[in-house]
Amino acid sequence: MSLTDVSAGYGDRVALEHVTVSVARGSLLAVVGPNGAGKSTLLKLMAGLVEPWSGRVEILGGPPGREARRVAYVPQAELVDWGFPVTVEDVVMMGRFPRLGPVRRPGREDRRAVVEALAQVDMDHHLGTQIGRLSGGQRRRVFLARALAAEPDLFLLDEPVTGIDPTTQELLMDLLEAQARRNRTVVATTHDLAAAAQRFEQVLAINRTVVAYGPAGMLLDADVLAKAYGGHLLVLPGGAAILDDAHHHDDAAPGERHFHDRDAH
Amino acid sequence: MDLILEPLGSPIIVRALLASAMVGIVCAVVGTYVVLRGIAFIGDAIAHAGFPGVVVAFMLGWPLYVGAAIAAVGTALSIGVVTRRAGIRQDTAIGVLFAGTFAFGVFLFSTIQGYVADLFSFLFGNVLAIGPQDLVALLVLGGGVVLTVAILWKELLYATFDPLGAAASGIPVERLEYLFLTLVALTIVVSLQAVGIILVVAMLVTPAATAQLLAVRFTRLMLIAAMVGVSSAVVGLYLSYWFDVASGATIVLVQTILFAVALVAGPRGLLGRRATRAAAATGAAEAAR
Numbered sequence: 001m002s003l004t005d006v007s008a009g010y011g012d013r014v015a016l017e018h019v020t021v022s023v024a025r026g027s028l029l030a031v032v033g034p035n036g037a038g039k040s041t042l043l044k045l046m047a048g049l050v051e052p053w054s055g056r057v058e059i060l061g062g063p064p065g066r067e068a069r070r071v072a073y074v075p076q077a078e079l080v081d082w083g084f085p086v087t088v089e090d091v092v093m094m095g096r097f098p099r100l101g102p103v104r105r106p107g108r109e110d111r112r113a114v115v116e117a118l119a120q121v122d123m124d125h126h127l128g129t130q131i132g133r134l135s136g137g138q139r140r141r142v143f144l145a146r147a148l149a150a151e152p153d154l155f156l157l158d159e160p161v162t163g164i165d166p167t168t169q170e171l172l173m174d175l176l177e178a179q180a181r182r183n184r185t186v187v188a189t190t191h192d193l194a195a196a197a198q199r200f201e202q203v204l205a206i207n208r209t210v211v212a213y214g215p216a217g218m219l220l221d222a223d224v225l226a227k228a229y230g231g232h233l234l235v236l237p238g239g240a241a242i243l244d245d246a247h248h249h250d251d252a253a254p255g256e257r258h259f260h261d262r263d264a265h
Numbered sequence: 266m267d268l269i270l271e272p273l274g275s276p277i278i279v280r281a282l283l284a285s286a287m288v289g290i291v292c293a294v295v296g297t298y299v300v301l302r303g304i305a306f307i308g309d310a311i312a313h314a315g316f317p318g319v320v321v322a323f324m325l326g327w328p329l330y331v332g333a334a335i336a337a338v339g340t341a342l343s344i345g346v347v348t349r350r351a352g353i354r355q356d357t358a359i360g361v362l363f364a365g366t367f368a369f370g371v372f373l374f375s376t377i378q379g380y381v382a383d384l385f386s387f388l389f390g391n392v393l394a395i396g397p398q399d400l401v402a403l404l405v406l407g408g409g410v411v412l413t414v415a416i417l418w419k420e421l422l423y424a425t426f427d428p429l430g431a432a433a434s435g436i437p438v439e440r441l442e443y444l445f446l447t448l449v450a451l452t453i454v455v456s457l458q459a460v461g462i463i464l465v466v467a468m469l470v471t472p473a474a475t476a477q478l479l480a481v482r483f484t485r486l487m488l489i490a491a492m493v494g495v496s497s498a499v500v501g502l503y504l505s506y507w508f509d510v511a512s513g514a515t516i517v518l519v520q521t522i523l524f525a526v527a528l529v530a531g532p533r534g535l536l537g538r539r540a541t542r543a544a545a546a547t548g549a550a551e552a553a554r
Contacts (some may be wrong), residue, residue: 047432097420
């Protein structure tokens with residue numbers, strides 16, 4: 001997967017400029033950067049959801065979208081209507097829809113794949129629950145299960161571990177690690193620098209353009225952090241750093257609907 | 266019993282019953298997606314935009330359905346384009362488009378001299394005026410819409426629930442969007458003669474909204490919506506026959522009453538919610554002990 005001198009944005013607002021990155025198969029990559037840095041846009045470029053203004057994007061050996069069935073994208077939790085009348089099982093089954101195509105109904109094998117994916121995230125006892133009744137961590141688990149059920153070669157996850165309990169975070173990271181070991185590529189945006197440094201293999205720090213790209217350990221370098229986070233960062237003597245970057249989703253595309261925990265039941 | 270069987274002796278009533286039942290089903294099936302997408306306003310806009318098409322067809326001596334279909338589908342597709350590409354807010358664009366096209370219809374309408382009862386039946390609906398040919402056209406068109414949804418329900422559901430995830434995995438979300446708007450337009454055309462331009466949005470929205478209060482699963486929601494749509498169409502038609510009142514309005518009133526009942530008494534309605542909260546509070550109190 002590679003991006004060559006890519007720029008992109010919404011309307012006349014630039015989100016990313018001159019981004020050049022190549023990601024090897026089987027990578028476990030965290031994309032970090034402050035709010036508005038273009039993390040979500042980068043993920044959407046890879047998913048073929050945003051057209052680059054200029055530059056070239058190549059995903060799984062072709063232009064974005066050509067190998068779409070081998071890609072699983074999980075949006076930020078704010079973009080999901082949690083009051084929607086679907087159960088946990090329904091949501092995970094959607095991961096199987098692209099391979100089914102029109103007309104065909106999900107069969108026994110699809111149902112087995114759904115239960116298996118839910119078992120992996122420890123949610124198989126919630127098959128019939130409407131998604132709005134789940135906790136934040138459970139919701140993330142269900143969406144990861146949907147990605148797993150699609151059996152993709154590329155996982156694109158927008159803030160998969162933001163605002164969830166440590167147990168769920170560990171569980172999700174273990175699963176993603178296992179997928180990377182099976183030579184599937186995992187790219188996740190995150191605000192959680194500790195998770196990025198400890199649980200991912202590589203880190204891509206962006207702030208409108210690539211600031212740093214390398215092994216996850218580089219996040220322990222104060223210079224890299226300072227470049228990525230600028231004024232949001234306070235570096236203390238002795239090497240400790242304080243980061244003022246509370247999560248709020250960035251790069252909302254025009255026309256995107258956001259759902260902020262409205263009363264679903 | 267006679268009250269129910271006696272009207273069936275008249276072919277006009279039988280046609281009206283078949284037509285309203287079909288309209289009830291088609292509207293509920295398409296309306297389920299309309300409600301979940303939150304685009305009721307678009308449905309209303311497309312319906313109003315059909316009016317100039319009807320008037321032009323009347324002036325040219327074409328079948329009125331054809332005029333309505335061209336105008337409604339054209340508007341639906343331009344709404345799709347505006348939504349995706351224009352720099353102004355979607356509801357603003359639709360508001361402008363919808364009032365403008367309807368005004369154009371009224372303008373043309375006011376230039377026609379003489380007998381225009383046909384056109385009035387498109388504004389307010391007159392299901393009793395549906396002739397044998399109208400009925401065939403309606404059944405074919407409505408059947409086509411339902412069949413299309415039957416083929417693509419999974420893709421439409423995924424694209425409605427999570428357009429980004431669906432598009433990334435290869436579902437043609439943009440093309441589905443245009444197809445869906447076309448289905449909404451055709452549904453409205455099918456319903457025009459039964460309920461009329463002004464009330465058709467209720468047929469689209471109310472049964473699905475009622476079902477949303479009663480179901481937490483998509484397939485069941487659509488099923489309940491279809492049952493509400495058909496039963497209110499049949500009951501409304503009988504009521505309008507017995508009391509000699511406007512059929513379209515009566516059907517919509519029956520739907521509205523069903524919605525109100527579900528809102529107050531349903532499990533997710535006002536009373537149900539209170540019961541759930543009370544149960545939850547009791548449960549929490551017991552757990553605390």
